[in-house]
Each structure stands twice: as structure tokens, then as C-alpha cells.
Amino acid sequence: MKFRIYRYNPDKDTVPYMQDYELDIRHEDSSQGKMLLDALLLIKQQDDSLSLRKSCREGVCGSDAMNINGRNGLACITPLHTLKEPVELRPLPGLPVIRDLIVDMTQFFKQYHSVKPYLINNDTPPETERLQSPEQRAHLNGLYECILCGCCTTACPSFWWNPDKFVGPAGLLQAYRFIADTRDQATSERLDDLEDPYRLFRCHTIMNCVDVCPKELNPTEAIGNIKDMMVKRMV
């Protein structure tokens, strides 16, 4: 199988370049459960200067997000047989490259932290847990599963243009996760914080986030729900 991988080592290279690799795995064989990450690790045996992040190799940690044939995804859960050759791999778009496929996620996490992604409840904690009914808990489905891999936010043109001001789909999904939580007491403050032409309203429902999310979550729907709550609050 043929691969074309984005290479950039700031210590040696003045500009990034694409490097070709070939692996001795046939396309038919690769259908037997081999993932893109397996291929990348084989390439790394050939050329140990290739740098990438990886950890759990099963789509839970979100480390190995990258741009695969023009589309963001996790290498560890992308089956090789679904990919057209040569497989073109690039770092996540819109973030500064540290080296090869590794990007600097600082801006992404800054936006994530800005929505206060934790429960705010000033009541004295009860003896056991803060309880929710099964119906209340069901509202958090499709929100809490986010692994913060960054595929959605770095696929969003609004984030490319305003990464310092627009929270981005991942951050907004988490903002709604706490707005939707019946145990949280800061709903109004959270809505106040997001009612901003940049922080929330840069979203123009492009829906790249929904298209690429490796966990099949729907940030656009969450953003729509935030807007609905703001409208309800206003009228």
C-alpha cells in the first residue's frame, strides 16, 4: 500500500514536504481488521523519524486524530481497506504544527476550558451522589461521550478564521453538556457567556463537525439547542 505523509521537522526543514512510503501489505489483506494506525506503526519501523501521537489504539483517548485523505479522523479506528491509495496523511488543519503529524492543541484546549467544563453547584454536597432521574440523565447522551480529539473543531472553517474567539464545536458541545445537566446551577451564566457574536454565533451550521466526528456525535444539534434555550429565555 502506498502512503504520502506530511513531514516537517522545524529543526531541519525550512518548509514542510510530503514523503512517500510503501508498505508490503496488499489491499485485500488489509481488510482483515487492520487499521491505519497499524500501518503507521509499520512505517515508523522503516523510518523512526516520523512523529505522531497515539495511545489507546481503540478510539478512546483521541490522541491520533489526523487528516486522512482530506478528512479528519482517528487513525486507530479507520480501517485500511476503506482508504483510497495513496493514503495522504496530514496533521489536523488550522493548528500550528509541532512536528510531522503532531499539532499544538493549546488553542483548542483554551477554548474548551473557557466554557467551564465542570459541574457548578453551590449546594452542600449530599451524603451520596447528586441524583438524576433516568429521563434527566438521558439528556446527556450524545454529549458526554466526546473524547476531545479535536477532529470537529479543526474541520470547522469558522474556527480556522477565528480560533482565538470562536469556541468551536467541541467546546460548544461540552458547554451544552453542562447546560443540559439538571445538577448544574449556572445555566444562565453559561448562556450569558456564550451570547456573543464570536463565541457562539460564528457557527453558521456548516456541519463539518457532524461529518467528521469519529464518535458520531452531533455538535451542530447541541449548538442549535443552546440557541433555542437563548430564544426561550428572551421571548
Next chain:
Amino acid sequence: MVNRVVTGAHYGLRDWLIQRITAVLMAVYCVVLAGYLVMQPYQDYDVWIALFSSLIVRTFSLLFLLSLFFHAWIGVRDIVMDYVKPAGVRLVIHVLVILALLLYTIWSVQILWGM
């Protein structure tokens, strides 16, 4: 002046809502007008004049155009916010767009009621 990234202008919801509502108004107007044109295959200058001499048609046409201008203002402002970074230049463009749209509004009234 310090150069810090600031957000928190606390607007956006109203504009977003206006854009949605004006979009619906424009869609309804277009469908009704298209329906009329299909039902009335024979069109000439006199039929057109007769149509636009009705107060209802003029009023809804003006409503359509006002919706279009509001919609355009929010859309153009969004584009400028994305692509024009210096605040001064952005403000000048905003003012120019508002002036142009105000002129279009006056022009629209003149066309609709001047026929």
C-alpha cells in the same frame, strides 16, 4: 492600548433570529410570486403594472425587500467579521454597507410607489 483578545459583546442572538425570520419571509414571498407567474402564463407590461398597482402586492414586496436588506446586513457583517481583522477598516466597511442598504430601501420605495 493593550492588545488582548476580547469577546463578550453580548449580542448575536437577535441578529441570528432576525436572519432566520427574514429567510422565511423571503421564501414565502418567492414561492407565492413564482406560483402566480406559473398560474398566469400570459405576461406583458400591462399585467405587470396591474399586479404592482395593488397595495397588498406593493406592501409585501417592500416587506420582502426590507427582509432582504436586513438579511444581507447580517450576512455581510458576518463575512467582514471573518475576513477583515483591523477594527477601524471593519467599522468603515460596516458603515458603508449600512449606508448602501439605507439607500436601497429609499430606492425600493421610490420604485414600488413611483410606478
